[in-house]
Amino acid sequence: MKILVTNDDGIDSPGIWALADALREVGTVVVAAPHQEQSGVGSSIHLRRPIQVNEVKSRLSGVTAYSVEGTPVDSVIIATKFLCDDGIDLVAAGINNGPNIGNDVFVSGTVNAAFQGYLRGISSLAVSVAAYDDPHLEPAAKIAAQLAISIKNGELPPGIFLNVNSPDLPLEKIRGIEITKLSNQSCCENILRDNPDSNQNSKVAFYRILRNKNSWQKIPGSDVWALERNNFSFTLLPDHCEINSLRSCLKCLAPAIYDRLRKQ
Numbered sequence: 001m002k003i004l005v006t007n008d009d010g011i012d013s014p015g016i017w018a019l020a021d022a023l024r025e026v027g028t029v030v031v032a033a034p035h036q037e038q039s040g041v042g043s044s045i046h047l048r049r050p051i052q053v054n055e056v057k058s059r060l061s062g063v064t065a066y067s068v069e070g071t072p073v074d075s076v077i078i079a080t081k082f083l084c085d086d087g088i089d090l091v092a093a094g095i096n097n098g099p100n101i102g103n104d105v106f107v108s109g110t111v112n113a114a115f116q117g118y119l120r121g122i123s124s125l126a127v128s129v130a131a132y133d134d135p136h137l138e139p140a141a142k143i144a145a146q147l148a149i150s151i152k153n154g155e156l157p158p159g160i161f162l163n164v165n166s167p168d169l170p171l172e173k174i175r176g177i178e179i180t181k182l183s184n185q186s187c188c189e190n191i192l193r194d195n196p197d198s199n200q201n202s203k204v205a206f207y208r209i210l211r212n213k214n215s216w217q218k219i220p221g222s223d224v225w226a227l228e229r230n231n232f233s234f235t236l237l238p239d240h241c242e243i244n245s246l247r248s249c250l251k252c253l254a255p256a257i258y259d260r261l262r263k264q
Contacts, residue, residue, distance in 0.1 A: 001027030008109025015095035022141035031065040032079035043112040072113035091117025094127030102183035118161035131168035140166035165233040177254040178226035
């Protein structure tokens with residue numbers, strides 16, 4: 001099994017190496033990721049300008065690594081076309097610092113990197129942890145590896161696109177897996193003006209768009225609801241009625257994946 005690992009937090013992020021480390025137990029791993037953080041860039045692509053790609057020293061034995069002077073989407077497009085010319089069986093994006101939930105998936109560099117794999121008929125995972133500082137990476141890495149095993153063994157249909165969110169907890173405190181839908185919200189709607197006491201008549205102003213966890217709506221069956229109940233959230237994308245059969249398949253398989261995870 002050939003696995004492409006990417007992210008939007010940059011190639012030096014601990015999350016990408018935790019993910020690559022777990023997945024190299026399942027298959028051959030190639031890392032191709034932006035050279036610096038690209039959070040929130042969504043599906044941005046650098047068109048018509050050269051994108052520099054450097055092979056860099058890998059932190060893991062047996063894993064080839066490339067630093068891309070571009071976006072997460074650039075990284076996947078280039079990797080699928082040139083860096084992995086013998087084919088890719090799985091694109092895994094993450095592990096992202098902070099959850100990718102609700103409408104935020106549409107601006108997430110992590111989710112859109114995985115989406116590029118899906119568009120090319122490749123099974124794809126976007127993996128995130130619901131914490132920004134010092135997240136628990138191990139459970140997210142291990143659940144990604146279990147999903148990769150299920151894809152490799154044909155337990156999941158080819159070309160699946162799954163958004164995975166892990167609660168920020170050690171594995172023994174995570175209760176299980178919920179098959180979820182996107183919540184109807186964004187946690188990037190906290191907009192503040194810098195220097196609010198400055199001259200309001202000025203033609204120049206500065207604003208900050210910040211994350212706001214307090215806006216989470218805990219609707220039963222949603223990704224937020226699962227995380228609040230200390231469960232993994234598995235959300236199939238695109239999130240529409242055509243994937244109901246996939247939801248049923250995944251729901252039946254989730255207990256077995258979780259049991260294998262706990263027995264490691």
